[in-house]
Amino acid sequence: MRPADQFPPIVLTATDHDRLSALVEAVSERLPDVYEYLTGELERAAVIDASELVTTVVTMGSRVAFRDEATGQERTVTLVYPGDADLAAGRVSVLTPIGAALIGVAEGQSITWYTRDGEAKTLTVLAVEPPISDGGAVAA
Secondary structure, eight states: OOOGGGSOOOEEEHHHHHHHHHHHHHTTTTOHHHHHHHHHHHHHOEEEOGGGOOTTBOOTTOEEEEEETTTOOEEEEEEEOGGGOBGGGTEEETTSHHHHHHTTOBTTOEEEEEOTTOOEEEEEEEEEEOOSSOTTSOOO
């Protein structure tokens, strides 16, 4: 399935884990590729209380700067639930391949993810700003 070395250890708050588990089940038939990827991420994640989370881990509502290692292009987005997604405003849904790849990754880590066309991409998280408001996670 997925080589383990492509996927660094990830951490999720219990709240994010619960909300994402329900969300991924709701889209299992409509988005099978995202369902499979995000289910794998949820299964391998270390789940902790929000008070234990360091602010350099991507949670729902985090603002994330990352670099595409193939192109060197840097981008900053906010990771959101599907109803809040707006690419023009830089709000990326966790149900997109890149959004699913970002959740739980810490600043400085790299992760390989797959586009909807099956192309492997590697990104490195450069900086993480914790959520200012609820955004699905508790700011640390």
